[in-house]
Amino acid sequence: xxxxxxxxxxxQRTPVLSNTRETVYAVLFGDRLGLTVFLATxxxxxxxxxTAFLINDSYTLANGLYSLSNGQLAMTEAVYGPGLETPGAxxxxxxxxxxxxxxxxxxxxxxxxxxxxxxxxxLRIALVALWSLALLALVVECGYxxxxxxxxxxxxxxxxxxxxxxxxxxxxxxxxxxxLYALQLTHLLIAAFxxxxxxxxxxxxxxxxxxxxxxxxxTAGTPLAFWASVPKRHxxxxxxxxxxxxxxxxxxxxxxxxxxxxRQTFRxxxxxxxxxxxxxxxxxxxxxxxTLPLVDIPTARDNSPRTLARIGVIFALSLLPFIIxxxxxxxxxxxxxxxxxxxxxLGSNAASSAGGSGGSSGSGGSSGSGGLLTPLAPLLGTLESxxxxxxxxxxxxxxxxxxxxxxxxxxxxxxxxxxxxxxxLDNTGxxxxxxSLLESAPVLVAMVGALPVIRRxxxxxxxxxxxxxxxxxxDAFAITTFVGVVLLYNSRLPLxxxxxxxxxxxxxxxxxxxxxxxxxVRKSLTDHWRLFLWTVAGTVLIGGQVxxxxxxxxxxxxxxxxxLHALLALGSAVPLGIWALxxxxxxxxxxxxxxxxxxxxxxxxxxxxLTTVEYYALGDTHLLPMMRALGELLTLY
Amino acid sequence: xxxVVAIILGVTLLSGPLFPGVTLATEPEPVALETGxxxxxxxxxxxxxxxxxxxxGAASYYLDTPPVRVQFxxxxxxxxxxxxxxxxxxxxxxxxxxxxxxxxGDTYTLTLASxxxxxxxxxxxxxxxxVTVSKRDGSGHGVVAMRNVTxxxxx
Numbered sequence: 140x141x142x143x144x145x146x147x148x149x150x151q152r153t154p155v156l157s158n159t160r161e162t163v164y165a166v167l168f169g170d171r172l173g174l175t176v177f178l179a180t181x182x183x184x185x186x187x188x189x190t191a192f193l194i195n196d197s198y199t200l201a202n203g204l205y206s207l208s209n210g211q212l213a214m215t216e217a218v219y220g221p222g223l224e225t226p227g228a229x230x231x232x233x234x235x236x237x238x239x240x241x242x243x244x245x246x247x248x249x250x251x252x253x254x255x256x257x258x259x260x261x262l263r264i265a266l267v268a269l270w271s272l273a274l275l276a277l278v279v280e281c282g283y284x285x286x287x288x289x290x291x292x293x294x295x296x297x298x299x300x301x302x303x304x305x306x307x308x309x310x311x312x313x314x315x316x317x318x319l320y321a322l323q324l325t326h327l328l329i330a331a332f333x334x335x336x337x338x339x340x341x342x343x344x345x346x347x348x349x350x351x352x353x354x355x356x357x358t359a360g361t362p363l364a365f366w367a368s369v370p371k372r373h374x375x376x377x378x379x380x381x382x383x384x385x386x387x388x389x390x391x392x393x394x395x396x397x398x399x400x401x402r403q404t405f406r407x408x409x410x411x412x413x414x415x416x417x418x419x420x421x422x423x424x425x426x427x428x429x430t431l432p433l434v435d436i437p438t439a440r441d442n443s444p445r446t447l448a449r450i451g452v453i454f455a456l457s458l459l460p461f462i463i464x465x466x467x468x469x470x471x472x473x474x475x476x477x478x479x480x481x482x483x484x485l486g487s488n489a490a491s492s493a494g495g496s497g498g499s500s501g502s503g504g505s506s507g508s509g510g511l512l513t514p515l516a517p518l519l520g521t522l523e524s525x526x527x528x529x530x531x532x533x534x535x536x537x538x539x540x541x542x543x544x545x546x547x548x549x550x551x552x553x554x555x556x557x558x559x560x561x562x563x564l565d566n567t568g569x570x571x572x573x574x575s576l577l578e579s580a581p582v583l584v585a586m587v588g589a590l591p592v593i594r595r596x597x598x599x600x601x602x603x604x605x606x607x608x609x610x611x612x613x614d615a616f617a618i619t620t621f622v623g624v625v626l627l628y629n630s631r632l633p634l635x636x637x638x639x640x641x642x643x644x645x646x647x648x649x650x651x652x653x654x655x656x657x658x659x660v661r662k663s664l665t666d667h668w669r670l671f672l673w674t675v676a677g678t679v680l681i682g683g684q685v686x687x688x689x690x691x692x693x694x695x696x697x698x699x700x701x702x703l704h705a706l707l708a709l710g711s712a713v714p715l716g717i718w719a720l721x722x723x724x725x726x727x728x729x730x731x732x733x734x735x736x737x738x739x740x741x742x743x744x745x746x747x748x749l750t751t752v753e754y755y756a757l758g759d760t761h762l763l764p765m766m767r768a769l770g771e772l773l774t775l776y
Numbered sequence: 777x778x779x780v781v782a783i784i785l786g787v788t789l790l791s792g793p794l795f796p797g798v799t800l801a802t803e804p805e806p807v808a809l810e811t812g813x814x815x816x817x818x819x820x821x822x823x824x825x826x827x828x829x830x831x832x833g834a835a836s837y838y839l840d841t842p843p844v845r846v847q848f849x850x851x852x853x854x855x856x857x858x859x860x861x862x863x864x865x866x867x868x869x870x871x872x873x874x875x876x877x878x879x880x881g882d883t884y885t886l887t888l889a890s891x892x893x894x895x896x897x898x899x900x901x902x903x904x905x906x907v908t909v910s911k912r913d914g915s916g917h918g919v920v921a922m923r924n925v926t927x928x929x930x931x
Contacts, residue, residue: 260792263801268788275780295780302784306791309801559835569892571834693831695838695890702832776890 166398169339171280172347176338176354178277180331183358184367185270186766187747188327190312190320191757194636197322197370198225203237204318208250212236212467219319231469239372240464241418242325249321254314263312266320266762271302301765308764322370330367330374333381333648334358340385341655343392344610345665352664352671353655359675360740361580361647362639364747372420373644379416380620380645383409383431384613384652391438391609403446406439407453414457418464423645425532426623434616438607532627539626553632553640557705562633570698572638572754578705579639579746580647581712581739585654588719592657614656621649638755654719659732662724667733674734678741679748686745690775697754700776704746711739749775809875810912812853819909819921820845825861827898828930837898837929839870841888844909846920848882855913857920859886863905863927866897903927 168174192198198220205218213234217223223235230236237243256265278294312320334354342350357363366373389399390406399405413431417424436442462472543550552560554576563573577583607615628642640646654660664671686707694700715735724732752761752770759770791800822842830836841861860871872889886909905927909920 259794260788261801264788264791268784271784272781275777275784279777291777295777299780299783302787306787306800310803311801556833558833559830561835564835569836569894571830571836695828695831695840696834696892698834698836698892699831699838702830702834706832 162398165396168335169342170347171283172342172351173335173339175277175280175284176351177331177335178273178280180334180358181273181327182270182277183364184327184331185273186763187364187751188323188368188762189751189755189757189760190316190323190762191760192220192319193369193755193757194371195220196226197319199227199237200239200243200322200370201318202228203240204243204246204250204322206237207243208247208318219316229468236468239419241415241460242322242329242370242372242375244418244460246318246321246325249324250317253317253321253324257314257317261309261311262314262317262320263309263762263764264306266312267302267305267309267764270763271298271305274298274301305764308768310764310767312762319370323368326366326370326374327368329378330363333363333374333378336378336381336385337648337652340381340388340613341652343388344613344656345661348668349655349661349665352668353651355672355675356582356655356736356740357648357651359679359744359747360582361651361743362641362644362747363647365639365750366641366644371641372423373641375416375419376423376645377648379412379419380427381648381652383412383427384616386412387431387435387616388609388613390435391440391607391612403441403449406435407450409435410450410454411457414454414461417458418461421461421528422532422627423624425528426627427620429529429532430616430619430623434612434619438612438615440606535630536623536626539629542630549633550629553629553643556709557633558702560633562635563637564635565698566635570696570701572698572701573633573635574637574639574701574705574708575633576640576643576646577712578708580650580743581708581715582736582743583646583650583654584712584716584739585657585660585719585736586650587716588654588657588659588722590720591659591722610656614653617649617652621646621653624649638750657719657722659719659722659724659729660736663729663732664736666724667730670730671733671737674737675741675744678738679744682738682741683745683748686749687773687775690749694776696776700749700754704742704749707742708739708746711735711742715739807854807875807877809854810856811914812851812855813915814851814855814857814876814911814913815849816846816909816911816920817849818847821907821909821921821923823923823925825905825907825925825927826930827893827903827927830892836892836894839891839893839927841890841907843888844886844907846884846886846909848880848884851876851880853914855911857884857886858908858910858912859888860908860910861888861905861925862908863903865900865903866893898929901929903929 164174168177192201198217201219202214202217202223202225205216206212206214209215213236214223214228227238228235229238253262256262275295275298278291278298282288282291282294334357337357338347338350338354340350341353363374363377386405386409389396390402390409392402394400394402394405399408409431413424413427416427465472548560549562552558552563552575555578557563557571557573557575557578559571561568563571563575565572624643624645632640632642634642655664686704690700690703694703715732715738718728718732718735721728723729752766753773753775756770759767761767761770787800789795790798821844824842826840827837828840830838839861844859846857854875854877857874857876858871859874860869862869868891870888870891872887874884874886876884903926905925906922907925908922911918911920
């Protein structure tokens with residue numbers, strides 16, 4: 140083949156290649172703005188990335204990944220942390236196993252990539268370069284949306300300047316800890332899709348502008364960025380829940396995409412996401428496995444046995460990785476590490492006793508149904524053990540309701556004000572460093588705006604012939620899952636090592652979705668979007684400096700610092716709540732509401748920045764040398 | 777844009793073992809501490825040490841020790857100054873080391889890292905403690921100043 144022939148063939152292929160590119164683009168980001176959201180989020184998460192362990196539980200994942208990258212499912216060596224018996228590790232047949240195998244497996248290729256990179260270049264410089272390239276891509280995208288070339292050229296110079304600064308300040312990155320970095324990178328990339336899919340969902344339900352603004356509220360106004368690079372399930376859960384909501388929406392609207400031409404495919408995809416997520420954290424997948432059909436089946440157009448069977452098959456297939464991993468570890472298909480543990484509580488840490496409880500249920504099933512039913516015994520046993528997780532989930536939800544009635548104080552401390560509550564202290568029982576849900580994301584108070592809407596709501600005279608529109612279906616899913624998550628964890632909160640009520644993490648995207656859907660919020664944000672963005676920027680830049688001074692002057696330790704942020708958050712939440720209750724968005728009221736939304740978003744962002752730079756700097760292990768230098772410079776108490 | 781990408785990738789390649797002559801990321805050099813000499817001419821010790829109930833609604837008591845100002849008659853090399861507080865009745869000692877170098881001026885403010893005590897640990901309205909400032913330099917360890925202080929509990 141001559142060179143000309145080769146070029147000719149390449150030319151022929153170009154449309155195919157560009158088609159593939161377009162398709163990948165559309166599938167992942169939806170449109171150009173979606174890509175911009177992704178890049179901006181990745182750049183932000185990169186800024187806050189610290190290459191260290193925030194929480195003991197992550198040791199389990201890192202050691203699991205280390206063993207898996209050496210071809211071993213059982214954990215062989217405690218390369219990270221104090222030993223193999225770290226929170227969340229479980230023991231079967233004398234061997235220790237990790238958990239969240241879904242993300243562990245997903246991180247495997249990244250270990251390989253990072254090891255390869257470390258072989259040819261300095262890992263720190265490589266990751267700094269990747270971050271700089273992401274920033275450059277963001278500049279290019281922003282340049283596309285603005286007139287004139289000054290954004291492009293100014294941005295390119297700034298990127299080069301920042302790259303130079305980072306290289307000048309760089310210290311080597313330990314190339315022996317690639318398993319941790321790979322896990323962090325996986326979580327970070329998954330987390331970056333929460334705002335992307337959130338944008339795509341809301342730009343379909345409403346407008347692209349509202350989609351974009353909602354993505355800003357979610358990324359800056361909730362602790363998403365704090366958890367993004369932490370190898371824990373939380374960021375993954377958030378993305379999965381938003382993706383399910385998106386698929387649910389698409390499955391209830393006529394298909395218009397280039398790739399997926401049938402709405403049934405989106406429906407199947409929603410279920411498949413639940414199945415795949417079970418591979419990461421089974422108890423929460425179980426909850427989704429209940430809330431999704433609860434909303435989807437009554438509202439779907441087509442529930443013929445054939446359709447349901449098809450979805451059932453896809454769901455079963457999506458569960459395969461989960462089932463195979465469980466079979467390999469515990470010998471039981473439905474018993475993942477940590478699902479059914481000692482005291483029958485989903486997710487308690489007594490994983491070592493899990494072998495006992497699960498095993499007895501299986502044998503109990505077969506022995507109890509002796510006699511005539513003997514041939515059916517294995518089937519009944521399977522059914523019974525299949526029901527067990529559901530019963531456990533039911534038990535957890537019921538105890539969540541009981542907590543509401545019996546320990547209203549605990550509920551108050553977990554959701555509204557942490558303060559000096561005993562449950563909200565750290566492990567040593569000294570520092571109040573576990574914020575409530577509202578203190579972590581004060582914007583969520585805007586959800587009370589639902590009250591005036593409900594008051595004005597008139598139910599249709601006949602419910603029977605009324606089919607819910609796609610956006611109402613997503614609302615129903617968001618509300619059901621919101622309530623489900625609250626009840627699932629209610630009995631265990633407040634709890635140490637939560638920082639920002641991390642168990643309740645899915646409530647952040649769900650909550651933001653729900654209040655953005657309220658007409659008053661939606662209209663105010665869209666009408667005064669510039670005002671909103673300026674308020675967020677002003678709160679972060681000016682309010683942030685005031686907060687730094689306040690912390691430096693009045694605070695003696697991390698607990699006081701956290702509680703100062705908590706009070707600032709609640710202080711921004713109270714007027715926002717009052718405005719939301721008024722339900723007004725016309726004229727001045729809309730402007731006031733927008734400013735209050737922006738302020739609450741900004742207050743959370745300031746907490747987020749100071750937490751990652753100062754309070755939980757984790758020994759100033761920031762990935763970016765310039766952030767490390769900033770952390771070293773800043774000493775507030 | 778392409779040139780910016782090229783520069784970034786080029787610099788990254790330079791950092792690797794392919795170019796052994798170039799070192800881009802360097803470990804901070806280990807510095808020899810406790811060298812040289814320091815003579816303190818004056819120490820300003822405030823006695824206003826408090827155990828204050830957490831502000832902003834935080835749990836526990838926060839130990840608030842005022843900074844100590846020292847004035848040097850002479851300072852060379854990299855000596856270390858040590859600020860220490862002992863509260864015997866609570867079985868508590870806290871030290872904070874301050875590493876001085878050439879960028880240090882004629883005066884220096886020593887701070888002590890804060891600590892917390894649970895509500896259960898604090899039973900009295902005041903405690904007796906000892907504040908010590910000592911130095912470590914080329915000529916060894918020496919106490920610069922020592923004072924008994926009363927630590928008052930502020931609700």
